[in-house]
Amino acid sequence: MPxxxxxxxxxxxxxxxxxxxVWKRIRPIxxxxxxxxxxxxxxxxxxxxxxxSLDEEELAERAW
Numbered sequence: 001m002p003x004x005x006x007x008x009x010x011x012x013x014x015x016x017x018x019x020x021x022v023w024k025r026i027r028p029i030x031x032x033x034x035x036x037x038x039x040x041x042x043x044x045x046x047x048x049x050x051x052x053s054l055d056e057e058e059l060a061e062r063a064w
Contacts (some may be wrong), residue, residue, distance in 0.1 A: 002043040006050070015046050017056030022046070022063050 003015045017044035022042060030038045045063050 003061045011050055015050045017036055018059035021060035026037050
């Protein structure tokens with residue numbers, strides 16, 4: 001689970017929702033060979049920003 005560091009289910013849901021939003025934007029422009037690495041990088045970015053964002057849309061925009 002990529003966001004296992006969070007204990008609050010709301011934080012996990014917000015981070016997961018933002019990940020889905022941003023990954024849909026990024027995935028098509030990332031080479032297939034680099035997707036696993038870039039997804040992991042995106043998880044790190046979202047994890048770093050999750051607690052300063054109010055909702056998944058704001059979090060997605062910050063990560064983008």
